[in-house]
Amino acid sequence: MKKKLLAAALAAAMAVGLMACGGSSSASSSDAPAQGEAAETTEATDGAAAASGEGIRLLNGKPEIHDQLTEMAAKYKEETGKVVNIETIGGDTNASDELKKMYQADNMPDIFVIEANQAANWDGLLADLTGEAWTNDTDYELVDSKMGTIGFPYTVEATALAYNAEILEKAGVDPATLTSPAAWTAAVEKIDGMKDELGITAVFGWCAEPANLGWSSGTHVFAQYLDAGLAQDDTTYIDLLNDGGKIDEARMNNFAAFIGMMNKYSDPALLVDGTYDNQVAGFAAGKYAFVTQGNWINGAVIGSADYTGWKMGFAPYAFEDGIDTIIAGPPSFWTVYSEGNVDEAKAFLQWVSDDSAQDILVNKANLISPFNDCKYTAADPFAESIMSYMSAGKTSGWHTMLKKDGLQNKTCQVFAEYAKGTMDQATFVSTMAQVISSYYNQ
Numbered sequence: 001m002k003k004k005l006l007a008a009a010l011a012a013a014m015a016v017g018l019m020a021c022g023g024s025s026s027a028s029s030s031d032a033p034a035q036g037e038a039a040e041t042t043e044a045t046d047g048a049a050a051a052s053g054e055g056i057r058l059l060n061g062k063p064e065i066h067d068q069l070t071e072m073a074a075k076y077k078e079e080t081g082k083v084v085n086i087e088t089i090g091g092d093t094n095a096s097d098e099l100k101k102m103y104q105a106d107n108m109p110d111i112f113v114i115e116a117n118q119a120a121n122w123d124g125l126l127a128d129l130t131g132e133a134w135t136n137d138t139d140y141e142l143v144d145s146k147m148g149t150i151g152f153p154y155t156v157e158a159t160a161l162a163y164n165a166e167i168l169e170k171a172g173v174d175p176a177t178l179t180s181p182a183a184w185t186a187a188v189e190k191i192d193g194m195k196d197e198l199g200i201t202a203v204f205g206w207c208a209e210p211a212n213l214g215w216s217s218g219t220h221v222f223a224q225y226l227d228a229g230l231a232q233d234d235t236t237y238i239d240l241l242n243d244g245g246k247i248d249e250a251r252m253n254n255f256a257a258f259i260g261m262m263n264k265y266s267d268p269a270l271l272v273d274g275t276y277d278n279q280v281a282g283f284a285a286g287k288y289a290f291v292t293q294g295n296w297i298n299g300a301v302i303g304s305a306d307y308t309g310w311k312m313g314f315a316p317y318a319f320e321d322g323i324d325t326i327i328a329g330p331p332s333f334w335t336v337y338s339e340g341n342v343d344e345a346k347a348f349l350q351w352v353s354d355d356s357a358q359d360i361l362v363n364k365a366n367l368i369s370p371f372n373d374c375k376y377t378a379a380d381p382f383a384e385s386i387m388s389y390m391s392a393g394k395t396s397g398w399h400t401m402l403k404k405d406g407l408q409n410k411t412c413q414v415f416a417e418y419a420k421g422t423m424d425q426a427t428f429v430s431t432m433a434q435v436i437s438s439y440y441n442q
Contacts, residue, residue, distance in 0.1 A: 055083025056344045057109035059102075061095040061332060063088050068365035072357050076348065079356060084348055110340035111348070115332045116151070117401050119144055126150040127336035132346060134353035139232060139393075140370040142333045151333030152349045155367035158386045158395070159220050159294030160326035161317060166310035167191070167198055167289045175315040179324045181258065188265050191289050198289075202267035205288030207274040208419035210412040216276070217415040218408030220327075221292055223400035225255045228316060229323035230396045238399040245404075245440025247433050251320070256418075256428045258319035262292075263419050271419050281306070290315070295368070295382035302381065313385030328386060328395035330370060410435050 060069055066088040073084040087109060089095040095113060102108050103125075114122065119142065128148035135141050135149055142151025163175055171194055173187045191203045207213045226237045240246045263271065267288065270278055283291040284304035291297070295314075301307055314326045336345040351357055353371050361367045362376035368383050369376065372391075377383050389395050414435055418428045 055085055056111065056341050056348065057085045057087055058334070058348075059095065059099070059109040059112040060086055060088045061113040065361075065365040065367070068360055071364065072352070072360045075356055075360065076351055080347075080351070082344065082348070108337045108340060110337055110342075110345045111334050112337065113332050114151070114335055115401070116142055116330075116398075119147070119150060122150075122335065123147065125338050127338045127342045127345070129336065129346065129349070132350060134350055134371070137353060137372050138370045139372075139390075139395075140330050142330075142335075150335055151330075152335070152352070153330040153333055153370040154352070154361065155330060156328055156370045156386065156390065157295055157331050157368070158314060158326050158328035158382065158389070159223070160314040161204075161290045162283070162293055162295075162297065162382070163290050163313055163315050164283070164286060164288070164310055165313055167200060167286065170194075170198055171289070175313060178315045179318045180321045181254070181319060182321075184258070184318055185261065188261060192265055199286065200289060201282065201287040202270075203265040203289050204262050204267070205270060205279050205282050205291040206262045206266040206419075207270050207272075207276075207279050207292075208263075208412070208415040209272055209274055210416045212275045213279070214409060214412030214416075216292065218410070218412030219400055220294065221259070221415065222408065222411050223327055223398070224317040224319070225252060226403075227325075227327055227396040227399050228318075229320060229325055232329070232395055232397045234397070235399055235402075238402050241403055241436065241440075245437040247436060249429060249433065252429050252432060253425070254319045255317075256425045256432075258317060259415070259418065259428070260425050263421075266419075272416065280304075286310070295380055295386060298380050298382060311384075312381050314382065314389070325394045325396040326386070326389050327398055327400075328389060329398045404440055407436065407439055410439050 058069070058073075060066060066086065069086045069088075073086050076082060076084055089098050096118065099108075099112055119126070123146070126147055128150065129135065129141070129152065130149040132149070134152070138153055140153040140156065141149050142153070143149050165175075168175055168191075171187075171191045173191060177183050178187060188203050191198065191200075195201070208217050210217070226241065227234075230236065237248060237251065240248060267274075267282065270282065279291060280293065280297050280300045281304060282288055283297070284301040285306035286308070301312070316323050316325055318324070334349065336342055336349070352361075355375070358369055358371065358374045358376055362369050362374065362378050366378045366380050368378050368380060368386055377387060380386075411432065414428060414432050417423050417431070423431060
C-alpha cells in the first residue's frame with residue numbers, strides 16, 4: 001500500500017515544528033527553520049520576471065536552489081516552449097507571510113510552497129492533483145482527506161543516527177545489523193572498548209543542552225519515539241499524543257533505555273554543555289561514530305577542514321526489536337493555486353518529475369529525489385543510505401510535525417535532566433508523561 005502523508009486534521013502551521021540548525025542544505029518557508037534547515041541570507045527575488053504576465057509563476061522557499069530552479073525553468077522552455085517564472089522567498093522573508101500578502105493583493109503564484117501542517121490554512125484554495133501520472137511514481141505526495149492530493153514532493157530529507165562508516169568498518173560493526181537493543185548494546189560496548197584504537201572521543205556525539213539544541217532533542221530525537229519502526233502512514237503514537245497528551249508507557253520505557261545508553265556513551269563535554277557547531281564539528285573530525293542529526297549536516301561536514309572523505313549513512317534508533325526504519329520525507333511541498341493556471345501548473349509538475357528536471361535537481365541542486373524511477377543519486381553523502389531505505393520501503397513519517405506547537409520546548413528539558421543524571425529511566429518516563437499531559441491540558 002502506498003505510504004501517503006496524511007494532512008487531515010492539521011491545524012495552523014507550527015512555526016518551530018521541525019526547526020533545526022545551521023550549516024543546512026536547505027531553507028525553510030516557516031517562521032523558524034524547518035526540519036534540518038537553516039535560514040539563508042540569500043535575498044529573495046521580487047518576481048519582476050513575471051511582470052509581463054507571460055507563463056506561470058512558482059514561489060520557491062529555498063533560496064539556495066534558486067539558480068538551479070531558474071536553470072530548470074530555462075530547460076522547460078527549451079523543451080516545451082512554455083515559460084515558468086521562479087520567484088524566491090528566503091532569508092529574512094517568511095514565505096507564509098509573503099503568501100498572505102500575495103493573496104490579499106490578488107497576486108497569487110500558480111505554484112507555491114507549503115509545509116504539511118499548513119495545508120488546512122489553504123482549504124479550498126489548492127487544486128486536487130489526484131490522478132496525475134507522477135503520483136504513481138512516488139510514496140511522498142501530500143494527501144488530504146478533504147482536499148485530495150494537494151502536495152508535490154520535490155525532495156526528501158531524513159534523520160536517524162548518522163554514522164561514520166569508516167569507524168564502524170574498523171570496529172567490525174555492520175550498521176545493517178543494528179535493528180534491536182541487544183545488537184546496539186553489543187556494538188556500542190565494542191566501539192567504546194576500542195576508542196583509543198579507533199582514535200575517537202566517544203561512541204555518540206549526542207547533545208541534550210536545551211537552550212541551544214532543544215529543537216534537536218525535543219523534536220528530532222523525540223520523533224523517534226513517535227515514529228521509529230512504523231510505516232510511513234502509521235500515526236499510532238502521534239494520534240495518542242494528540243489525544244490529550246497521552247503516551248504509550250511501554251514504548252516510552254524502551255525508548256528511555258536507548259537514550260540512557262546514548263547518555264552513557266556520549267562525549268561528556270558535549271552531552272550537557274555542547275552546541276550544534278560542536279556536535280557537527282566533532283563528527284566531521286571523526287571524534288564520534290554516531291551523531292544525532294539528519295542529512296542537513298552534509299554541507300557542514302563536507303566543508304570542514306577536518307573531513308577526510310569517509311562515507312556516512314544512517315542507522316535506526318532500534319529501541320525495540322525489529323526497528324529498521326529511518327524518518328524520511330519531504331520538508332515541504334509545491335502546491336497548485338486553484339484559481340491560477342491549473343492546467344499549465346500540472347503540466348510543469350509532471351515535467352519536473354521526469355528526467356530532464358530530475359537531472360538538474362539531483363545533480364546540480366543535490367536534492368534527494370522522491371521519485372522511484374529517478375536514475376540519479378545526489379552528491380549528498382547520505383544519499384546512498386537514504387535511498388537504500390526508501391527503495392526497501394523502510395522509511396517512517398515526519399509525524400513529529402503534528403504535535404502541539406511548543407511541546408519540544410518542554411520535552412527537551414526532560415532530555416537534559418536525564419543527560420545530567422538527575423533522573424533515572426523510570427523517572428524520565430514518568431516525568432515525560434506528566435510534562436506532555438500538562439502541556440496538552442493547560
